[in-house]
Amino acid sequence: MATAGVKRSFAALDSGGTGNGSGSGSNGGDAPSSPHLNGNSNGSSKAARVDGSQTPRPRQSVETDHRPSRHTHAISSAASSNWSSYPGTESPSIAIGLSREPTPVASTTTTPQHGGVQHRTNGALPAFPADASIVLIGIRGAGKSTLAIIASTAMKRSVIDCERVFQSIVGTTSWAYKRDHGAADCHRKQAEVLRDVLAANARQCLIVCSWTDRGVQVLLRDFSRTHPVVLVLRDARAVGEHLRIEDDDRARSLLNASSAIFRGCSSLEFFNVTESPGAAGRDGDGDDADAQARKDALRGGHHPPAPYLTLKRAERHFLKFLSLVMPAGSIPFIESAFPLASIPTEDRRFTYALSVPLSRLLRNDVDMQDLETGADAIEIVVDCEPGQGDEAHGTDHNTTTTPGSGSNVLDAERLSDVARMVGSIRRTTVVPVVYHVVPPPGQQQADAWYMEHVLHALRLAPEYLTVDLARLGDYELSSIAAIKRRTKLIGHFTTPAAEARTWQDPVWMAQYRRARAQGCDVVRLIKPAAAIQDNFDVNRFKAQVADALGDTRGIPLIAYNSGPRGRHSACMNHVLTSVAVSPVSELITPPGAPLRPLITAKEATQALYGSFLFDPMKLYVVGAHVEYSLSPAMHNAAFRALGIPHHYSPHSTPSLRGLRSLLDDPYFAGASVGLPFKVEIIALTHSLSRHARAIGAVNTLIPVRRLNPDGSIPRDEKLFNCRNRAGPVRALYGDNTDWVGIRACIRRGLSPANAVRPSSCGLVIGAGGMARAAVYAMLQLGVQSIVIHNRTVANAEKLADHFGQLFARRDIPLLSTWSDAEARTTRFHVLRTRDEAWPEGFRKPTVIVFTIPNHAIGDVPAPNFTAPEPWFDSPTGGVLIDLGYKTLDTPILAQARARSHRGWVTQDGLDLLPEQGFAQFELFTGRRAPRRLMRENALRAYTDEKGRSNLAQLQPRLNDITEQEP
Template sequence: MPHRDANVHRKVDPEASLVLIGIRGCGKRSLGFIAATALKRRFITEDHYFKEVTGLSRHEYLKQYGSQEFQQRDIEVLKLMLDNHRSRCVIECGLGSLTRPVQEYLRQYSLTNPVVYIARDMGPIQKLLGLDDQAAKLLGEGDPLHRNCSNFEYYNTEDRSSFAAQPDEEAQDRRSVGYSFKLKEAKEDFTRFVRFVTGTDVGHSSYDSPFVLLETPPELRSYTYAIFVRSSDLIDNRVKLLELESGGDAIELCVDCWSPEMAMTVSNQVSVLRRNTHAPIILSVDSHALRVTGNQCSEQRRNLYSQIVEHCLRLAVEYLVVDLDQDHAFIDEVIRNRGMTKIIGQRIFEPSSGVAWDNEECLSAYLNAAGLGCQLVRILRVATEREDNTAIAKFTNKIEMLPGDHPPIIAFNIGSLGRTSQVFNSILTSVSHSAIDRRSRNERDPQILARDAVQALFQSYVLDPLQFYILGGSVAYSLSPAMYNAAFNHCGMDHTYSIPEKPTLAALDQLGRDPNFGGASIVQPWRVQVFQKLAAKSRHAEAIGAINTIMPLRGQSDGIMFPLQEQASRRHLAGPVLGWYGENTDWVGIMTCINRNLSPRNAISPSRTTGLVIGAGGMGRAAIYAMLRLGCRKIFIYNRTLSRAERVARHFNSWAASQVGSTEVVYVLQSLHDDWPDACPPCIIASCVPADPDGDEPPANFEMPMQWLGSPTGGVVLEFAYKPLETPLLRQMRLFRSEMGRPWVLVDGLDNVAEQAIAQFEILTGRKAPRRLMTMEALRNSFDEKTIRARLGINE
């Protein structure tokens, strides 16, 4: 492990080219393509550039000029490639990164650009390249050298979705065990990683609402939790990773052991936690556990701590905990080289210190951290008696009363006697999880679950039980009550979700004014009608012209409404309802389904990608908006009643003229008998025809005209009707796919139901949704046990 380099830089220009390095087989080419798509940049590979400059492939050049001349020319071309493409590119470096001259060049390049070392387990590389053990060993020996010439690191963990290199006909079916396309999960992970590293979209997210979790980081929300996981627990396989996806707003990985090999282990652990939880990562170091060699002097321990912190910064985690007892010059260096990572300055007061919460030392520790430039401050104290919990509120109030802007404070007692203070701490409280089987009891580790803490807040009347509803024309068979009530119980919330006896608009007016009203799901046919009743709405609901979610807007007794940011922090508090806020999560569910299921071959391009939407109701509007948000600029709409399709097209073309610089993005198809227009055949098809007839809308018996299915690379078909689940369209497409051999991915209505409900749950509650639980509840209420097991790929 190299010593810290004071010249490491991670704050880069968002336009600076991203460089990927690593040994053969690590996945640079695939990840580079993903990064270029996510960042909308040109992708340059060393092989292609070498031929462009020399007129010969690398193999041809080697054969013609010999090894020595080839190596020299290869280095020259690689340097030229880096120099000529310093901005708005994604660059893949080949074998040249293993040579000393190129490594030195990359080290200098990393002062201005993100240079990412792609690490990967040697087993899959050896299998991929067909290497014998000796060749694999030789290849692997040079790999750690990449750490010396890079400023970031990404561990390319194995993708569970990659069942086969070429998915067969069944593997493209969402209901099939083998469904997937290669690198599906890596695509999601690496997209988030490169956007974070480059600072892309910081402050410019897709949602732009105080109610959306992605908009507001955990430290700015009320009662958020970080699941505490030790590196040693992961090494000993004592964590059920899939279950960590709920129960916290972040994951804190505590590095409690270290050796020369642990750098790769920690990289892998961060990658695995990201993959399984989709939550922000906090990295911390247990200095006590690291002091294992009795002969270590204090300087050696500081160097060890410094090495671990440097490695943690390389991984571009969202948060890094730094001990405030460290040298101030070291902390200053960490903060300067943090990139987009937020630094949590931490001070732990031991019983031997004699420091109480009302002592000057606590405030001094906070002010010290704030002065150093920490983004958050965590003050912890080992409780020795229950009375230690009562003084914390005075301390945090003192912090909040400080003038000007100052970093958020995390303050609680640790140990079993500190549990009361942990319940009432508002920001990123450390919690345990039932998925962690700890080998031994550590009194300093968290001893409460997030669910316990939330329940305690309801039981102590800090939070209020609220009622949530679903309203629409046909809600008797809705899956939402089962999904929501299971999620409420799982999260420790005393809320209820139900179908009113008379789910009418008049009932909504009555229920929506109840002081204990928490919000409602709005389904067909009222997505557009309720839109007119709102006091405020998100810009997405405004753009779509339809909503599927309303939330109460509360105010003071004098009738003055709280600002939206405060409304978001009061989601679990009852009170007078002065109006409604409207949101639309249908488009979020649709966007998620498209993103997850559209293969890299059909990556969305404004000039080439064509979308097709069937239906002109609220769901059709959401589908058009989702496609536009993803970058599709040519969308066709068909509806049996032509005038409704024309009205929707006018609405979005008017919106697009002011938002995306296009005067026409939605085109109306006149008849099912017409040939496909002069445009690329659609590779994204969304059938938004309701299962039950609604006015002049037909039931879900639509089938695609064969002349519209000309996409040579297939695409994705989303069917939003789910009663019945097997619609005529899905039967038709399954047969068409089998006969034509084109790679169409079929997504049935249950997927979108779950995805939009998950997004809606998070908006209504401000809590991370238990995705697996809600999805399982949707399945349980739709299929028998045998069908569920088959759909999930569980063997008998």
């Protein structure tokens, strides 16, 4: 319950004032003063982009005769107020007595009531339209406007801020209008403005709203039936600082009160994790030693990141969230470039879900950055009982009520804590989230507690959500399946150790069939092992499932034994085995305690090699002069961390003939291809990835040991599932990850002022294989004007012609959608000399990529290339990337560093190498790369052209690793 003081503060907040009741200046809404946020420049909300939003198609009614389980009344009662707070996920099968009028999500038919609960039947919630406008709501200071600008740039959408529209119509802020005309008139006017904004901007917009009046809530609740309405949360301290509330407890109470209201009119929830200034705030502070280290770092190619670069992680995090909410492929998400991104985790072999109790996360007992090592997913185990794990807040979450009372079992702060942990994990890792709820003891209360957590999980859009097959009946399972949208359900079933059911018991097959019938996407069956024999019996059970399905497509099955005797079957399970964060010393679980994993991902991987299922393999970096390469140190460290006994070494050769002995080795697992073979090596391959084919260069060579029956090379998961096994090489597959690394470096270096727009221009210096990857990376980011300069003009023209023909044939696999007009206006220009005038109609470049080797190679001296001054004339600066790392003090890098005060940011080969290496590691092993560890080891192994190591020079970079995007 909010105190009277909090209510007064919230009233001031609702009208646009600060938390202490005073005005906050001319901007009564959430947005900063920015012309990009004014969705109505001519004073009429009607003029704000009317586009004729489509009326959603009615959903088909589906008949069902499933009766509720014995838990239905308790679950329904607990959900009675919760469902009304989740309009976009309203139960399609249960109409529960609500304290306020519910918002229907579909036409329904009524069936007889059971236990006082009215049943409704209808189809699953449809996906949001790809062009549906997205509404961001929440308390002022949550960061809605910043997130809207971030998303608008990536999605090419307009930003509409309701408060600024209000000001353009009325001529004053909401707060001032309320003061002069009264609360009732202000709220009526806000509702009118919002109604017009939603009607006129139902497509291709991001709408920001901080208002909370009941009329506004009704409009948002109705809009959330067909559009994403996202509650944006943030920590109390950050919100308090924005609202100038010095008392943390008061800020927290205000935040909880507002969150409870906003949840009632939103369908989704995003926690905007506050970024610390980190490296951006270290420039110019510290002792003399630190100052000297910074100077050394500048000479070594590193400049402390600008403050805006801290938003890069927020950008990746928010776009990831939207990619899980909107239809597949409609959001240009950053990770989609990586090889494993296109393969569902449940379709890969020997994947691991790192099991992390929520209680540990709330206690800050886990290093978020280390969670990614060896994990293919993070399983958040919601294990806390109400009131547990909240001492840090000084609050009591034990606000439970008796089932049927109409009150929520979980309070607003508890729900926000869960959202915060999901947000923190997504901010620091790239792997999917599995949300698993373990209810507390106590039958009725546990049911209500469990169901509220499950419903809240759907608001957070986890990639996977477990549903307890033992706790929920068919009726509840099908209801959850109907509202899950893109979240995949894992039907979870286990039995108590005391029951000691064998795998021959029909209950296991019955639960598999039931989960499949009720809409689950994966089934997880775990049996406490009573004897070693159980580890063999579970394999027989899996074979029985396959036989029973016949030619019918089943759903992925997770099945293994728990406990010390079940570790063998856990290691041999193929799909998302739950693993521990660290080695477990106490193997015996107390009676009645929930199941917990007893092996780590590294131990499970080592078991696969120790049992000869996989083989130790050999990998190489090949090129004319690769003795100095940092790739061996980087990849070997990653192999050790994951428990993979592979070895990666350099192999220099003057010609491709020197690769014959490597390719004939049955233990050859792949190679990184260096200069000068990136184009020439295509002649040795039998198949190319779509990216390598478009680029016309290869930097990754993969052996293929198993062909399709027709002799073709397998694709996707079939290709990855054949990794890590020795045997004759039957074909070679070529891929290119250089462009992935270059794209990442460009993204990291671009400021908001230099965000890619149709007028943006890029400059590529060089015309070899790396230049091809650079052009491709720019195109993937949406750069439509590209200038190429190379000493040999014919090669530059050949490069420009290559990509020009691809666009003419519409044969380039762009990850983001380009319109026909954008494709037609994409243009290339070759600068024949350094002195040639900049091409007319091209803006000065904000992206410059230098692809020529920056050091001496054999008898060829270092190029010592400098760019003409006009090439740096962009008024907003830009990013310059020198792809070499043998020397970090090249003339062109020095030119850009000297212009850092004008907005120029530099990146070099030490930034690029790990970024492209992450994708290579996936291709080599079929596993996710430990990114932080690979970055660190590449830096620690670095030596300059004279073989000298200078960790002091690189220490600032090592410090900044934790601040980088995952």
